[in-house]
Amino acid sequence: MTEPNVPYSRGPVVESKPRHSSRTADGRLKIAPTTLKVYEECPRKWAFEKLARLTYERGTGQVDGKDAHSHVEAYLVDGVTPDESTFAGRLASVLIPHVPRDSVTEEYVIVDTGSPLWVFHGYVDGSVPYVEVWDAKFYAPTSVKWMVTAESLRSDPQAVIYSVAKSAPRFVMHYVIKPKDRPVAHEWAPGELDAQLDRLDDLALQMLWHLVHTRDANEVPHRSATACDSFGKGCPYAAHCRLHYYGAPTPWTLGR
Numbered sequence: 001m002t003e004p005n006v007p008y009s010r011g012p013v014v015e016s017k018p019r020h021s022s023r024t025a026d027g028r029l030k031i032a033p034t035t036l037k038v039y040e041e042c043p044r045k046w047a048f049e050k051l052a053r054l055t056y057e058r059g060t061g062q063v064d065g066k067d068a069h070s071h072v073e074a075y076l077v078d079g080v081t082p083d084e085s086t087f088a089g090r091l092a093s094v095l096i097p098h099v100p101r102d103s104v105t106e107e108y109v110i111v112d113t114g115s116p117l118w119v120f121h122g123y124v125d126g127s128v129p130y131v132e133v134w135d136a137k138f139y140a141p142t143s144v145k146w147m148v149t150a151e152s153l154r155s156d157p158q159a160v161i162y163s164v165a166k167s168a169p170r171f172v173m174h175y176v177i178k179p180k181d182r183p184v185a186h187e188w189a190p191g192e193l194d195a196q197l198d199r200l201d202d203l204a205l206q207m208l209w210h211l212v213h214t215r216d217a218n219e220v221p222h223r224s225a226t227a228c229d230s231f232g233k234g235c236p237y238a239a240h241c242r243l244h245y246y247g248a249p250t251p252w253t254l255g256r
């Protein structure tokens with residue numbers, strides 16, 4: 001087999017929130033919605049991140065989003081008005097009028113589906129328990145085409161897991177693309193969340209199988225037909241992927 005023309009590198013661990021163990025007290029793996037989402041987009045892309053431990057530098061839009069989240073949380077928890085001299089502060093100011101006043105923010109949750117091997121976990125941006133879960137993503141105007149739709153929220157791992165965690169019949173994704181908030185919402189039908197959780201359990205089982213049995217990310221099945229071009233700048237791991245690595249340049253900066 002031909003070797004990749006770019007060596008694997010290990011990415012730094014960056015924690016912006018309190019660190020939680022990657023396993024439960026009884027040894028089950030904690031799986032985040034973003035991990036499930038990446039696996040669903042392309043299992044091999046997931047393998048480059050989790051088996052080969054590659055990372056890549058996110059765009060500035062997502063970095064600004066982290067800061068904007070902090071502004072929103074400071075406002076809801078301590079009443080601190082966002083500093084609008086910063087881009088992140090201005091993004092937060094767009095979102096704040098749309099957030100329910102009685103929201104609980106930045107809550108760590110675990111969803112146990114009964115598997116002996118894993119649970120799902122993550123931070124809920126905000127929720128009004130039994131009413132609504134909301135999440136906010138902050139993007140540059142050029143990113144409009146990557147927004148989720150009401151239809152895609154139906155199977156979005158984050159929407160499913162957080163709605164189950166908060167027993168919420170409604171999930172709202174606020175896409176803040178300055179100067180507007182563009183909310184996208186989905187109301188769960190009876191039984192829909194159960195069916196989606198079953199689907200996520202199937203994905204988790206596949207991931208665990210690969211973690212135990214697969215050593216080379218290129219042995220993991222790919223979803224090239226839909227995934228390779230669907231990340232804006234192209235897949236950040238294309239230069240490592242057996243499908244593309246014959247001299248493919250990557251516009252991404254890989255972490256080490």
Ligand code: SF4
Pocket residue numbers: 042043044045048222223224227228229235236237238241242243244
């Ligand atoms: S280049 Fe395409 S097939 Fe390969 S890991 Fe990336 S998305 Fe998957």
